[in-house]
Amino acid sequence: MGRGPDARFFERLPSLTVGALAERIGGEILRGGDRTVSAVAPLPTASEGDVAFLGDRRFLPALAESGAGCVIVPASALEAVPAGAAVIVSPEAQAAWARASLLFHRPIPLSASLTVEQAAEDDSVVVEPGVILGDGVRIGRGSRIGANTVIGPGVQIGRDCVIGSNVTVGFALIGDRVRLLSGARIGEPGFGAAGSRGGPIDVPQLGRVILQDGVSVGANTCIDRGAYDDTVIGENTKIDNLVMIGHNCVIGRNCLLAANTGLSGSVTVGDGVMFGGKAGVGDHLSIGEAARVAAGAGVLQDIPAGETWSGYPAKPLRQFLREAVWLAKQASGKARAGKAGND
Known part of the structure; x- marks a missing residue:
C-alpha cells in the first residue's frame, strides 16, 4: 500500500467487507463480497486492502493495471477490471468512493489544546495570547505564533518561522523560516464534488500541505490541502495577499505569485515562475520552469519553460500583442469608414 492519509491528521476507522461496504455506499456487488478492505486510494497507488474507483474512461488503462483490492466502477467499464479485484458496480462511482472515504478515514478533531511548553522545541518559541495548539503540534526553535491563531492537531512547524495573527x-508540515501573514488559511479542504442522484456531494480531502523552507504566504491567502496526495509549495517561493492555491498543486522553488492569482487543482509549476496579479490557471495544467504569466491572464493550456504568456485565453506574448494590434487596426478602420459614411 502507498503512503495513505497521514496518521497525524487522519484517524483510521475499522475495516469492512466489500459486501458491507456496498450496502452502505449504494452499489451492487459483482464479486469479492467477503474480501476485507480498510482504506481508499487512487487507482495508480491502490493496493490489496484499498478501494479505488473509475470516474472517467480516460483512466481505463490505470484501472486495468491497478492493484486495488476493490474497485467501484460503472457497468460500462467492467471489461477493464483486473481479474483479482473485488467489484462494486455503481452509476455514480466517484460519489460512492467519497462515501467509502468517510467510512475509513476521519480527520482528527481539535478536541484538546497543548501548552506552549508541550509543543515548543525550547523556550525561544513565542506564543501570543489566544493561540490554540492542537494535540501533536510541534514548533521549532525561534518561531513566533501570532495572537488568536489556531494550529490544528499534528501540524509540524519548523525553526525561525513567523506566523501572524x-x-x-491544519494538515500541514511547515519548514524553517516560513512566514504566514495575518488571516492566511493553510490546509482547508480542497474544492471537490462528485455528482449523485441527490445532487453533488463533497469528496473528502485526505492529503496535506507541505510548505518548504523560506516560503512566504500573504495575508488572507488560501492554500488547500491535497485531495489524496499533497499540495506542495517549493523552497523560497513568495506568495502575495489574497492568492488561492487549489488542492494537489505542486509549485517549484523561487516562484512569485502576485495578489489575486488563482491556481485550480492539480496545477504543476516549475522553478522560478512568475505570476502577475489576477492571473488564473485552469486545472491539471503545467507551467514550465522560468515561465511568466502576465497580470490578468487566463491560462487554459500548458505553458512551455521560459515563455511569457498574456491575455484571455492566454497566448505567447508576441502572438497576443500581434492580435491586439490587428484588432485595434480593424476597429480603427471601421470607425473611420463609419465616420466617412455619415459625412
Missing part, C-alpha cells in the same frame, strides 16, 4: 493551519 488570526491564521489557521
Whole structure:
C-alpha cells in the first residue's frame, strides 16, 4: 500500500467487507463480497486492502493495471477490471468512493489544546495570547505564533518561522523560516464534488500541505490541502495577499505569485515562475520552469519553460500583442469608414 492519509491528521476507522461496504455506499456487488478492505486510494497507488474507483474512461488503462483490492466502477467499464479485484458496480462511482472515504478515514478533531511548553522545541518559541495548539503540534526553535491563531492537531512547524495573527493551519508540515501573514488559511479542504442522484456531494480531502523552507504566504491567502496526495509549495517561493492555491498543486522553488492569482487543482509549476496579479490557471495544467504569466491572464493550456504568456485565453506574448494590434487596426478602420459614411 502507498503512503495513505497521514496518521497525524487522519484517524483510521475499522475495516469492512466489500459486501458491507456496498450496502452502505449504494452499489451492487459483482464479486469479492467477503474480501476485507480498510482504506481508499487512487487507482495508480491502490493496493490489496484499498478501494479505488473509475470516474472517467480516460483512466481505463490505470484501472486495468491497478492493484486495488476493490474497485467501484460503472457497468460500462467492467471489461477493464483486473481479474483479482473485488467489484462494486455503481452509476455514480466517484460519489460512492467519497462515501467509502468517510467510512475509513476521519480527520482528527481539535478536541484538546497543548501548552506552549508541550509543543515548543525550547523556550525561544513565542506564543501570543489566544493561540490554540492542537494535540501533536510541534514548533521549532525561534518561531513566533501570532495572537488568536489556531494550529490544528499534528501540524509540524519548523525553526525561525513567523506566523501572524488570526491564521489557521491544519494538515500541514511547515519548514524553517516560513512566514504566514495575518488571516492566511493553510490546509482547508480542497474544492471537490462528485455528482449523485441527490445532487453533488463533497469528496473528502485526505492529503496535506507541505510548505518548504523560506516560503512566504500573504495575508488572507488560501492554500488547500491535497485531495489524496499533497499540495506542495517549493523552497523560497513568495506568495502575495489574497492568492488561492487549489488542492494537489505542486509549485517549484523561487516562484512569485502576485495578489489575486488563482491556481485550480492539480496545477504543476516549475522553478522560478512568475505570476502577475489576477492571473488564473485552469486545472491539471503545467507551467514550465522560468515561465511568466502576465497580470490578468487566463491560462487554459500548458505553458512551455521560459515563455511569457498574456491575455484571455492566454497566448505567447508576441502572438497576443500581434492580435491586439490587428484588432485595434480593424476597429480603427471601421470607425473611420463609419465616420466617412455619415459625412
